[in-house]
Amino acid sequence: MCDDAGAHEPYNLTTPAAVRRYREIHAAAAIRRRAGGEYLTDEERAGLEAAAVVDLDDLIEDPIPLIPVAQLYRRDVPDFVGPDGTDLLQVLWCPVDHADRDYNPRVFLFWRDSAAIGPVLEAPPEPSVISKLYLPVPCVVHPEQVREYQYADLLPDDLCERLDEWDDDEDDDRPNYQEDLSLAPGWKVGGFANWSLTDPYPMNCAVCGTTQKLIFTAGSVDSYGSWRPIEDAPDASPDTVKVQIGRGYSLYTFYCPASFDHPPATAMQ
Ligand SMILES: [Zn+2]
Ligand SMILES: [Zn+2]
Incomplete structure (x- = not known):
């Protein structure tokens, strides 16, 4: 549960059932x-409008059950990081805007030893209120390893200058370091953040000051797009998760390499 009610903001509020129905x-x-019929029937339109006017603002004053966002096993993820003796990383978030997190969901990381987990609940506790942007569609992941390179402005100056000279903005056929060659868009584990919204700012641990490292990225599809598995149909939507961060950005979660007990931090870019 997130009991940080004072940080909760009443934007885009709805219920998980309403999002699923939508x-x-x-x-x-x-x-x-696609079959040539009308898009929404009058009845469907009325149902959607009725769900949109329910006032849920008071519910953000109560503790909110966290939403499961990702569950990753060490055996599946080549660059898995976590405390010794753990083989499972669970990413959850508080599914409403947090004023203390730049109006993003608050992210929680839990590392577990899967062999030591006892009986589990049949279904996770369901929040009575969420932001309509933050309920992922359940998916199975098939991790694929991709090499990434640091955001250009965070490279040593001389290397950054050489990349600037090498990049050719006039020639659209030639790949570009920032957009095509260094950073994968969309959901990912590890790698580097794309700081193109604000330019880089320091991500230092709130407890010990150590520079934090990127561990997990939740993406939106609309602005930077996402990669689509080559096995999928060419016209298949890459938006399988249906989460939206801000106006189509990514939410980067960083961890402290000095201690997994120190709190993670997030940046929206
Ligand atoms: Zn919260
Ligand atoms: Zn720390």
Whole structure:
């Protein structure tokens, strides 16, 4: 649970059931439109409008159950980092805007020894209120390792200058370091952050001051796009998770390399 009620902000509030219903209605409507029918029926439109006017603001004053965001095993993730004796990283977030987190969800990291986990709940506790942007569609992940390179402005000056000279903005056919060659867009573990929204700022541990490292990225599809597995149909939407960070940015979560007990921090870019 997140009991940090004072930080919760009443934006885009809805319920998990309403988000699932919204997705069902729009999925059915998309199929109907492809078959030449109308997009939304009057009944569906009325249902969506009714769900949108429910006032849920008071509910953010109560502790909010966290939403499961990712569950990653050491055996599946080549660059897995975590305390000795753990083989499972669970990423959860408090699914409403936090004033103390730049109006993003507050991220929690839990490392576990999966062999030591006893009986589990049949279903995770469901929050009574969430932001409509922060409920992931459950997916199975098939991790694929990609080499990344540091954001250009964080490279040594001479290297950054050589890249500037090498990049050719006039020639669209030639790949560009920042957009094409260094950083993978979308959801990922490890790698580097793309600081193009604000330029880089220091991510230092609140407890010990150590420079934090990127561990997990939640992406949005709309602005920078996302990579789509080559096995998928070319016209398949890459937006399988249906989370949106800000106006289509990414939420980068950093951990402290000095101690896994120190709190993570996030940056939206
Ligand atoms: Zn919270
Ligand atoms: Zn620290």
